[in-house]
Amino acid sequence: MGETLLHTTLGALRRDQLGMILPHEHVFVDLRTPDQPGYAEADTEAVVALMAPQLEAIKALGVTALVECSTGGVGRRADLDLVVSRAADFPIVVPTGNYREPWIPDWVREASEAELERWMLDELTDGIEGTGVRAAWIKLSAGDDGITPLEARILRAAARAAAATGAIIGSHTIRGRVVLDQLDIIAAEGGDPARFISIHTQAEPDFGLHRAVAARGAFIEYDNIGWVPVADSVDLVERAIAHGLTHQLLLSHDRGWFDPAQPGGGVPKPYDVLSREVLPMLRARGLDEATITRLTHDNPFNAFAR
Structure with missing residues (x-):
């Protein structure tokens, strides 16, 4: 077995080179479908001007890396992530994979499972689209009412690519079932359910399903921090801890980002609410530092490193 490393825009990093990691954010995202004019197109300097200060701000708070969750179909641009990352001297963790319908480009729709598996393997091992940035993980999605045949095909290919590399799969899936x-x-497919992240777990109202997913070994992710009252986030974190889910819980904002559909990229939402508000409230309620380190340092590294 080789060393466990987190692959980032600034190279592969060891656990001792990192501290707090935000496991679900966006630097650049386009929620228009890939067939729309101007999809995922932006001026590089404009992206850097808007987003590098956002990374510098959390770097000053002690955050050491951020996971980019924009995948295929919603405007993944590893080249822009790389330029912003270098400008801020801040590591970004980039995925391979593709989003759910209707955000699936024609080439993915027409590809075989074997071709999709090879594409993901190439990005996980050799790098993304000539950037030299190696994908660290696989980001997918499934429909709210159930996984479609096409989404299942992508997932089966992802499961095989993940098993071959040790990469984790994260999926935007709103319903626990x-x-x-x-x-x-x-x-x-012979994959490991423990190498899976249930993204947006907080959107499932049945806490019993949070526990059921975790019982299968998967990570659960509460990633709406800053979108809801801080006390609501703190209450949910405390509930998960009380039910023994500490080692499988990820916390983030799902914020950012440069949106090429908006004038000037829009107005970014800072990635700082966890550091500035949620963690202080958890400390005030008596949560110990070892648990906070587990939630914000160890769990993200354990999830995304391979």
Whole structure:
């Protein structure tokens, strides 16, 4: 076994080179479908001017890396992530994979499972689109009402690529019962449900399903910090800890970002609410530093490193 490393825009980093990691954010994202005019197009200098200060701000708060969650279909631009990362001297963790329908480009729709697996393997091992940035993980999604045949094909290919590399799969999946279906597919392909992140777990109102997903070994992610009252986030974190989910819990904002559909890229939402508000409230309520370190340092590294 080789050394466990987190692959970033600034190279592969060891655990001792990193501290707090934000596991679900966006630097650049385009939520228009890939067939729309101007999709994922932007002036590089404009992206750097808007987003490098956002990274510098959290770097000053002690955050040491950020996970970019924009995947294929929603404007992933590893080249822009790389330029912004270098400008701020701040590591960004980039995925391979593709989003759900209707954000699936024609080439993915027409590709075989074997071709999709090879594409993901290439990006995980050799790098993304000539940038030299190696994908660290696989980002997917599934429909709110259930996984479609096309989404299942992408997931099966992802499960094989993940098993071959040790990379984790993260999926934007709103319903816990659909997450359990995804875990069944991964297991059937010989994958490891413990190498899966249930993204947006907080959107599932049944806390019993949070526990059911975690019982399969997967990470659960509460990533709406800053979108809801701080006390609501703190209450949910405390509930998860009380039910023994500390080692599988990820916390982030799902904020940012440069949006090429908006004039000037829009107005970014800072990535600082966890550091400035949620963690202080958790400390004030008695959460110990070892647990905070586990949630904000160890769990993200354990999830995304391979």
